[in-house]
Amino acid sequence: MPYTLPDAEGHFGEFGGIYVAETLIPALRELQECYLQCRNDQNFQAELDADYQDYIGRPSPIYLAQRLTAQVGGANIWLKREDLNHTGAHKINNTVGQALVAKRMGKTRLIAETGAGQHGVASATVAARLGLECVVYMGETDIQRQAINVFRMRLLGAKVVPVTSGSKTLKDALNEALRDWVTNVDNTFYIIGTVAGPHPYPMMVRDFNAVIGREARQQMLERCGKLPDAVVACVGGGSNAIGLFHPFIDDDEVAMYGVEAAGHGLNTDEHAASLVAGRPGVLHGNRTYILDDEAGQIRETHSISAGLDYPGVGPEHAWLKDSGRANYVGIDDDEALAAFHQLTRAEGIMPALESSHAVAYALKLAKQLGPDKDILVNLSGRGDKDVHTVAEIEGIEV
Amino acid sequence: MKRLQQTFDRCRQQKRAALVGYMCAGHPSQQLTLPVLDEMVASGVDIIEIGVPFSDPMADGPVIQRASEQAIDNGMNMQGVLAVAKQFRAVHPDVPVVLMGYLNPLLRFGTQRFIETATASGVDGVLLVDLPVEEGRELRLSLQQAQIAPIMLVAPTTGVTRVAQVVDSAAGFVYFISVKGITGSGRLDVDDVQSRVEQLKDTTGLPVAVGFGVSTPEQAGALAQVADGVVVGSALVAAIDGAGTEVDARAAVRATMKPLADALGKVH
Numbered sequence: 001m002p003y004t005l006p007d008a009e010g011h012f013g014e015f016g017g018i019y020v021a022e023t024l025i026p027a028l029r030e031l032q033e034c035y036l037q038c039r040n041d042q043n044f045q046a047e048l049d050a051d052y053q054d055y056i057g058r059p060s061p062i063y064l065a066q067r068l069t070a071q072v073g074g075a076n077i078w079l080k081r082e083d084l085n086h087t088g089a090h091k092i093n094n095t096v097g098q099a100l101v102a103k104r105m106g107k108t109r110l111i112a113e114t115g116a117g118q119h120g121v122a123s124a125t126v127a128a129r130l131g132l133e134c135v136v137y138m139g140e141t142d143i144q145r146q147a148i149n150v151f152r153m154r155l156l157g158a159k160v161v162p163v164t165s166g167s168k169t170l171k172d173a174l175n176e177a178l179r180d181w182v183t184n185v186d187n188t189f190y191i192i193g194t195v196a197g198p199h200p201y202p203m204m205v206r207d208f209n210a211v212i213g214r215e216a217r218q219q220m221l222e223r224c225g226k227l228p229d230a231v232v233a234c235v236g237g238g239s240n241a242i243g244l245f246h247p248f249i250d251d252d253e254v255a256m257y258g259v260e261a262a263g264h265g266l267n268t269d270e271h272a273a274s275l276v277a278g279r280p281g282v283l284h285g286n287r288t289y290i291l292d293d294e295a296g297q298i299r300e301t302h303s304i305s306a307g308l309d310y311p312g313v314g315p316e317h318a319w320l321k322d323s324g325r326a327n328y329v330g331i332d333d334d335e336a337l338a339a340f341h342q343l344t345r346a347e348g349i350m351p352a353l354e355s356s357h358a359v360a361y362a363l364k365l366a367k368q369l370g371p372d373k374d375i376l377v378n379l380s381g382r383g384d385k386d387v388h389t390v391a392e393i394e395g396i397e398v
Numbered sequence: 399m400k401r402l403q404q405t406f407d408r409c410r411q412q413k414r415a416a417l418v419g420y421m422c423a424g425h426p427s428q429q430l431t432l433p434v435l436d437e438m439v440a441s442g443v444d445i446i447e448i449g450v451p452f453s454d455p456m457a458d459g460p461v462i463q464r465a466s467e468q469a470i471d472n473g474m475n476m477q478g479v480l481a482v483a484k485q486f487r488a489v490h491p492d493v494p495v496v497l498m499g500y501l502n503p504l505l506r507f508g509t510q511r512f513i514e515t516a517t518a519s520g521v522d523g524v525l526l527v528d529l530p531v532e533e534g535r536e537l538r539l540s541l542q543q544a545q546i547a548p549i550m551l552v553a554p555t556t557g558v559t560r561v562a563q564v565v566d567s568a569a570g571f572v573y574f575i576s577v578k579g580i581t582g583s584g585r586l587d588v589d590d591v592q593s594r595v596e597q598l599k600d601t602t603g604l605p606v607a608v609g610f611g612v613s614t615p616e617q618a619g620a621l622a623q624v625a626d627g628v629v630v631g632s633a634l635v636a637a638i639d640g641a642g643t644e645v646d647a648r649a650a651v652r653a654t655m656k657p658l659a660d661a662l663g664k665v666h
């Protein structure tokens with residue numbers, strides 16, 4: 001039976017759903033209705049395809065990393081080059097799509113949350129293009145960590161609002177964006193940046209990113225005459241991973257690996273590996289794996305990459321984990337940093353620190369699988385935004 | 399659940415609305431939680447809402463968020479909240495207690511264990527902000543079986559057909575959210591809320607309480623003309639914030655709640 005989740009109420013088995021205050025439910029219903037119309041509307045899909053091509057620069061190529069492959073001496077490592085997209089990451093696939101939905105709904109104001117700033121930049125970008133007001137919520141801690149992206153958003157005309165509650169990071173920015181939306185629900189469209197949040201967001205954000213997997217599947221068939229043996233992607237909220245995985249779910253011969261941030265190690269409290277080290281709970285409008293303490297309070301997380309620094313994960317990944325269809329693993333800060341350097345030096349491709357987690361795991365997996373196998377890694381974004389972080393960690397003054 | 403009904407019945411006989419007061423357990427401190435609750439009753443509060451602190455209170459404004467963070471820092475958790483409820487119950491056998499919070503701390507405590515402990519602590523109702531009618535049907539049924547009212551929210555954005563669905567799964571009372579926004583918001587439009595509450599009362603036999611953004615006796619008095627209950631939260635939480643002694647805390651509670659009780663025509 002082909003894979004069709006979620007159900008009409010947004011459930012992936014026992015995960016997902018719509019756990020929000022009543023004030024938001026009618027807005028979510030309206031969004032769901034409008035999005036389902038868009039999904040079945042050829043004009044909408046044509047508009048989206050045109051934006052993918054002319055604005056983002058799709059399709060993004062797949063690239064055989066030959067020197068990297070040779071260094072490992074195992075399976076072929078292929079990179080899906082989402083780093084080549086306009087604004088430098090997969091995030092734009094989603095914001096372009098949601099902006100088209102917002103336009104259809106006649107909304108005049110876009111809001112977004114952001115951690116690393118990539119989704120904030122991608123949201124500010126589509127807002128500028130449509131001439132819409134844009135407000136981006138960002139934790140105070142992240143604003144300090146990602147000053148360049150904050151400036152980019154401001155150049156694009158967005159207002160960046162510092163969030164000072166809680167841990168002052170991505171999860172708190174998401175709370176604040178939800179509060180804004182509850183208050184301004186009449187004219188405001190909330191662009192969530194990953195496959196989390198209440199239904200229909202996990203489904204909608206997945207659909208807009210599934211272009212990654214659709215292209216990659218076709219490209220692998222054309223280049224290798226077969227599907228990859230494994231696909232690998234990093235998992236923060238899970239949007240680039242589900243975008244890659246989704247078109248492969250019914251291909252049983254393709255193994256799927258989601259790579260979470262193990263931070264300072266899974267045996268410490270300082271990581272962001274909700275699927276590997278968390279348990280089912282409810283956060284930000286859906287039931288999924290989360291990191292919380294024994295009292296059910298959401299824990300502060302840590303990762304070298306701000307984009308993976310999130311205590312929840314998209315509910316579809318929770319389902320894929322429990323059903324056994326996908327595997328989830330952790331890569332710590334040091335391993336990610338080493339992979340960042342290795343890919344940069346071996347191929348002249350500087351990955352985002354988020355994507356470096358996927359690369360690090362692919363290096364291990366390539367060795368395990370051995371030659372004559374093919375691994376497809378989602379290179380979700382480029383590393384320009386991270387050079388300051390890398391320099392700081394390594395004690396280098398730029 | 400019985401205490402809720404008795405309280406609304408008594409208020410109706412007295413031709414006035416019930417005053418519902420919210421505080422966050424553990425704020426401003428663990429030691430002051432019971433004195434604050436006690437003084438709320440002494441100042442004319444008819445129904446007590448005890449907030450269960452949560453790290454990510456997405457429907458709350460800055461005042462309750464900060465109180466929640468402080469309460470967690472003070473070591474408050476679900477077990478502590480239920481202990482507070484039990485101690486309160488021992489002193490005030492007839493005052494209804496409603497717990498208000500978010501789903502995750504309850505899930506972590508364990509649903510069955512929660513229902514048993516809440517029953518033993520004399521809890522009358524539970525309001526879970528992030529559990530709309532679409533989710534948690536079983537939890538609501540289990541609560542009902544234990545005579546604990548699942549209290550449901552109706553928002554200004556809730557349409558007519560949906561209202562019917564929501565009130566159908568509620569017990570105790572229906573909580574009408576008086577603003578499009580978060581708790582403590584300053585945008586209350588009393589006329590608009592009055593007409594919405596009148597409509598709501600046509601669709602349910604349950605009492606209707608109104609809250610979110612109510613802070614002044616004038617607002618409370620105007621809402622009381624149509625509603626069966628008026629909820630005041632952020633104003634009280636802000637008033638007791640920073641109170642260091644029991645005397646200060648009690649004085650702050652009294653100064654905030656007594657004028658509200660008077661505005662609702664409560665005879666002391």
Ligand SMILES: Cc1ncc(COP(=O)(O)O)c(C=O)c1O
Pocket residue numbers: 089090091115116117118119193194195234235236237238239240241306307308352354355380381382
């Ligand atoms: C380049 C890149 N990859 C991955 C992520 C993680 O998000 P997700 O798991 O939703 O793909 C981010 C988030 O900021 C990102 O910027």
